Amino acid sequence: MSIDKDTVAKIxxxxxxxxxxxxxxxxxxELNNILDWVEQLGEVNTDGVEAMTxxxxxxxxxxxxxxxxxGYRDQVLKNAPQSEHGFFAVPKVIE
Amino acid sequence: xxxxxxxxxxxxxxxxxxxxxTSRELTEAHLNAIEDASELNCxxxxxxxxxxxxxxxxxxxxxxxxxxxxTGIPIGIKDLxxxxxxxSQTCSHILDGFKPExxxxxxxxxxxxxxxxxxxxxxxEFAMGSSNENSxxxxxxxxxxxxxxxxxxxxxxxxxxxxxxxxxxxxIAATGTDTGGSIRQPASFAGLVGLKPTYGRCSRWGMIAFxxxxxxxxxxxxxxxxxxxxxxxxxxxxxxxxxxxxxPVPNYEAALGGDVRGLKVGIPKEYRVDGMPEEIEKLWQxxxxxxxxxxxEIVDISLPxxxxxxxxxxxxxxxECSSNLARYDGVKYGLRVTGDSLDDMYKKTRAAGFGxxxxxxxxxxxxxxxxxxxxAYYLKAQKVRTLIANxxxxxxxxxxxxxxxxxxxxxxxxxxxxDDPLAMYLxxxxxxxxxxxxxxxxSIPAGLSAEGLPLGLQLxxxxxxxxxxxxxxxxxxxAADFKAKPTKWWGDAS
Numbered sequence: 001m002s003i004d005k006d007t008v009a010k011i012x013x014x015x016x017x018x019x020x021x022x023x024x025x026x027x028x029x030e031l032n033n034i035l036d037w038v039e040q041l042g043e044v045n046t047d048g049v050e051a052m053t054x055x056x057x058x059x060x061x062x063x064x065x066x067x068x069x070x071g072y073r074d075q076v077l078k079n080a081p082q083s084e085h086g087f088f089a090v091p092k093v094i095e
Numbered sequence: 096x097x098x099x100x101x102x103x104x105x106x107x108x109x110x111x112x113x114x115x116x117t118s119r120e121l122t123e124a125h126l127n128a129i130e131d132a133s134e135l136n137c138x139x140x141x142x143x144x145x146x147x148x149x150x151x152x153x154x155x156x157x158x159x160x161x162x163x164x165x166t167g168i169p170i171g172i173k174d175l176x177x178x179x180x181x182x183s184q185t186c187s188h189i190l191d192g193f194k195p196e197x198x199x200x201x202x203x204x205x206x207x208x209x210x211x212x213x214x215x216x217x218x219x220e221f222a223m224g225s226s227n228e229n230s231x232x233x234x235x236x237x238x239x240x241x242x243x244x245x246x247x248x249x250x251x252x253x254x255x256x257x258x259x260x261x262x263x264x265x266x267i268a269a270t271g272t273d274t275g276g277s278i279r280q281p282a283s284f285a286g287l288v289g290l291k292p293t294y295g296r297c298s299r300w301g302m303i304a305f306x307x308x309x310x311x312x313x314x315x316x317x318x319x320x321x322x323x324x325x326x327x328x329x330x331x332x333x334x335x336x337x338x339x340x341x342x343p344v345p346n347y348e349a350a351l352g353g354d355v356r357g358l359k360v361g362i363p364k365e366y367r368v369d370g371m372p373e374e375i376e377k378l379w380q381x382x383x384x385x386x387x388x389x390x391x392e393i394v395d396i397s398l399p400x401x402x403x404x405x406x407x408x409x410x411x412x413x414x415e416c417s418s419n420l421a422r423y424d425g426v427k428y429g430l431r432v433t434g435d436s437l438d439d440m441y442k443k444t445r446a447a448g449f450g451x452x453x454x455x456x457x458x459x460x461x462x463x464x465x466x467x468x469x470x471a472y473y474l475k476a477q478k479v480r481t482l483i484a485n486x487x488x489x490x491x492x493x494x495x496x497x498x499x500x501x502x503x504x505x506x507x508x509x510x511x512x513x514d515d516p517l518a519m520y521l522x523x524x525x526x527x528x529x530x531x532x533x534x535x536x537x538s539i540p541a542g543l544s545a546e547g548l549p550l551g552l553q554l555x556x557x558x559x560x561x562x563x564x565x566x567x568x569x570x571x572x573x574a575a576d577f578k579a580k581p582t583k584w585w586g587d588a589s
Contacts, residue, residue, distance in 0.1 A: 017446050040402075081429070081430070
């Protein structure tokens with residue numbers, strides 16, 4: 001399965017990364033090299049094999065569904081490039 | 096006078112406890128050495144004032160009789176760890192100006208025990224790389240150079256700044272993180288001990304995520320004993336990381352007994368890869384002989400899916416990275432590049448903020464998770480990952496630990512592999528399988544290449560078998576008796 005320029009443009013859009021026309025060209029080659037290489041996994045018979053979900057055999061801890069922490073609005077906003085009235089601020093969105 | 100920067104952590108601790116010197120003296124000596132070694136580019140920020148303040152507190156702890164193993168020890172912290180109010184950017188442009196309002200659990204543990212932070216160390220951006228050439232802050236120079244050469248070599252990666260800082264004696268020890276080999280491979284390149292503990296042994300809370308099912312904290316140190324002391328402070332259960340494991344932290348240093356008689360050491364035949372340099376092969380055989388001489392039994396084992404570990408890793412890790420790195424959007428922290436619309440702002444910010452390797456992995460990850468390809472790539476890789484983990488389970492029914500080389504070569508020259516991502520990925524051929532299985536591994540400096548560069552041997556252990564792993568590593572370290580140090584060419588030597 002090799003990918004073309006349109007596919008890379010589509011992935012880049014999904015990943016929200018701007019890629020210029022000239023970068024697209026080189027990216028296609030680089031990604032195909034990597035994808036060709038990982039495709040050797042096709043040789044492995046995985047019939048009836050469970051996909052790994054956790055490397056350590058353990059159960060996720062449970063706790064009561066209660067608020068135990070919070071109230072950090074100012075700290076949360078401290079590193080924001082732009083904040084207003086206690087909110088993150090972004091460019092105007094009108095659909 | 097004691098040459099403070101040459102001390103191992105264990106010796107520095109003993110000196111501090113006996114009152115031979117103070118943490119302030121030790122810390123000042125390291126801060127001076129850091130200034131002298133600035134051209135190595137090990138640190139992206141030096142926290143000199145904070146270090147001295149922490150040193151004074153440590154001296155008070157020691158006086159009060161509250162000293163722990165790391166009390167008063169000046170260490171470097173990989174930039175990937177969130178440290179309150181201090182540069183924490185995982186060496187990425189996209190986190191420009193980010194200063195966390197909180198402290199990672201691992202560093203909190205170290206500070207609670209009185210360790211002293213010298214600064215934040217350089218690394219590959221988001222821990223993606225094997226040479227430290229992917230940092231927004233420029234590459235790190237390995238203090239080691241080939242005999243008679245004036246060419247710079249890479250310190251390995253991604254914990255390259257941490258490794259180079261310990262090798263150059265500008266930190267006594269340093270924290271690293273290991274996703275596919277990012278502690279063990281730089282340890283091998285810089286002549287150090289590097290320990291990646293079992294997944295879940297250390298809390299990941301406050302570590303900037305790359306691939307969450309693989310990321311694990313660990314130390315880079317001058318000796319196995321030092322690694323035991325560091326990991327004892329760093330490790331522990333943390334309710335804030337649901338994947339951290341709720342089991343007591345043993346006294347790791349006490350596990351260093353030196354007796355490996357009757358222990359079964361597995362040698363996996365699949366690690367004899369094509370084109371492996373003869374000197375690596377020889378060193379491996381030497382390691383086998385050392386452990387045999389110490390009374391261990393050598394067992395041939397097979398890990399049949401070894402050759403699929405790297406391709407599996409390069410699906411799983413990018414998939415997790417593309418998801419984890421979705422949070423960098425120019426809204427919550429770090430860099431923002433303005434655009435015509437919200438979407439345009441996201442795209443421009445992420446295009447400007449991420450480096451080439453990070454973008455490459457986000458794109459690969461996005462592709463393998465996208466509709467229509469998820470089963471063929473991601474699900475397939477997670478199944479192969481199960482087979483890789485099963486290989487280890489089967490092997491450990493025949494042996495207690497596994498001995499392999501750490502990396503397929505010694506440190507290479509700066510710039511040599513930067514244009515060939517696949518060649519760079521192959522650096523982790525021996526470290527990635529255990530990462531995928533969540534198992535602990537340690538690299539021990541075992542010899543020098545023909546060119547005079549350090550080479551490491553890797554020991555892999557069973558889940559939460561760090562005590563045994565450290566004990567065997569200690570025996571190997573004693574047998575190898577690796578005393579070589581890089582010849583100083585930087586700073587006041589030039």
